[in-house]
Amino acid sequence: MADTLNPVQLRAYFALMESVSLLQYAVRQQLLDDGGLSYVQFEILAKLSDNDRPLTMTDLADGVVYSRSGLTHQAGLLEKQGLISRAASSEDQRATVVEITERGRDRLAAVLPGHIDVVQELLFDALSARDVRALADMMSAARDHMRARPPRSAAPRRHRAD
Amino acid sequence: MADTLNPVQLRAYFALMESVSLLQYAVRQQLLDDGGLSYVQFEILAKLSDNDRPLTMTDLADGVVYSRSGLTHQAGLLEKQGLISRAASSEDQRATVVEITERGRDRLAAVLPGHIDVVQELLFDALSARDVRALADMMSAARDHMRARPPRSAAPRRHRAD
DNA sequence: TATTGTTATACTCTATAACTATA
DNA sequence: TATAGTTATAGAGTATAACAATA
Numbered sequence: 384m385a386d387t388l389n390p391v392q393l394r395a396y397f398a399l400m401e402s403v404s405l406l407q408y409a410v411r412q413q414l415l416d417d418g419g420l421s422y423v424q425f426e427i428l429a430k431l432s433d434n435d436r437p438l439t440m441t442d443l444a445d446g447v448v449y450s451r452s453g454l455t456h457q458a459g460l461l462e463k464q465g466l467i468s469r470a471a472s473s474e475d476q477r478a479t480v481v482e483i484t485e486r487g488r489d490r491l492a493a494v495l496p497g498h499i500d501v502v503q504e505l506l507f508d509a510l511s512a513r514d515v516r517a518l519a520d521m522m523s524a525a526r527d528h529m530r531a532r533p534p535r536s537a538a539p540r541r542h543r544a545d
Numbered sequence: 546m547a548d549t550l551n552p553v554q555l556r557a558y559f560a561l562m563e564s565v566s567l568l569q570y571a572v573r574q575q576l577l578d579d580g581g582l583s584y585v586q587f588e589i590l591a592k593l594s595d596n597d598r599p600l601t602m603t604d605l606a607d608g609v610v611y612s613r614s615g616l617t618h619q620a621g622l623l624e625k626q627g628l629i630s631r632a633a634s635s636e637d638q639r640a641t642v643v644e645i646t647e648r649g650r651d652r653l654a655a656v657l658p659g660h661i662d663v664v665q666e667l668l669f670d671a672l673s674a675r676d677v678r679a680l681a682d683m684m685s686a687a688r689d690h691m692r693a694r695p696p697r698s699a700a701p702r703r704h705r706a707d
Numbered sequence: 708t709a710t711t712g713t714t715a716t717a718c719t720c721t722a723t724a725a726c727t728a729t730a
Numbered sequence: 731t732a733t734a735g736t737t738a739t740a741g742a743g744t745a746t747a748a749c750a751a752t753a
Binding site: 386387388391395396398401402403405407409449504506507514516518522523526527528 | 548549550553554556557558560561562563564565567568570571611658661664665666667668669670671672674676677678679680683684685686688690691694
Binding site: 439452454455456459472479 | 738
């Protein structure tokens with residue numbers, strides 16, 4: 384395990400972190416301005432809209448959020464706005480089945496064009512078609528790799544500075 | 546301006562957002578565990594360490610944070626820990642000159658190896674050397690493009706959903 | 708008047724732990 | 731005993747607006 388990053392890696396890391404940070408900021412702003420949604424709320428609606436079939440909270444938590452209570456909170460906000468509905472599952476009484484409502488679909492539709500504009504203008508206008516394909520391949524590989532990775536809490540801990 | 550993203554763009558966008566989200570999460574965890582630092586605090590220390598010459602708050606704000614009060618807050622936390630020092634500038638009496646302390650350098654050194662490990666293991670272990678170079682080039686271009694972009698508040702506003 | 712920076716404040720997101728209930 | 735989900739709560743980060751001081 385090398386104890387440094389080479390110059391190209393450093394450049395890649397910082398450029399990646401900063402550009403995505405700028406993109407996230409713009410996207411969050413757009414979602415909030417155009418639809419009063421947090422990014423997580425947008426992800427939840429998008430995921431529900433994608434699947435068409437209702438999902439459980441556990442299904443939703445996967446990949447969207449890092450704590451269950453966080454998801455409960457965001458789902459509560461969506462439900463209060465009438466954008467999703469929650470009901471007890473008939474199959475497993477412990478589970479909560481989440482469905483997107485008509486209002487939820489409308490909200491998503493209201494937000495999507497602006498969302499696409501932002502991503503297009505900020506990210507893709509700077510990249511060639513070849514770049515985009517390469518980026519998709521790389522980042523898919525990286526995502527799969529990270530997902531497969533055991534959480535770092537399983538790794539030996541360094542001791543706290545000072 | 547297209548009103549949709551093509552499938553490759555969609556794949557690239559979501560893979561980018563999710564993988565960087567995973568990376569950010571791991572990195573934040575590592576910085577907190579190993580050095581009690583937020584990512585912004587790490588960026589401030591790294592920037593000060595890089596420049597060696599003291600910077601003003603405005604210098605620091607650029608690229609690190611999106612509001613001045615946020616920077617003041619984070620700098621206050623760093624100063625309370627003795628990792629940076631702030632003093633009135635002699636050149637411009639309005640400006641605050643920020644310097645990294647010995648303790649600040651120590652803290653940064655304590656945190657850096659673990660930081661590099663995380664980035665190496667999570668991101669670069671999934672990518673070839675060619676990929677890394679391509680990523681560096683693409684993301685540098687994207688970052689420059691986004692930085693040059695006028696803030697979206699200058700663009701025509703869509704009206705709020707509902 | 709514009710700029711630098713801080714303060715006060717409020718809000719959102721997130722996380723931990725305790726809890727209920729079902730399997 | 732393990733899993734699904736919620737609640738209560740506390741903490742961290744961020745932003746806005748008002749402000750003081752200097753250019």
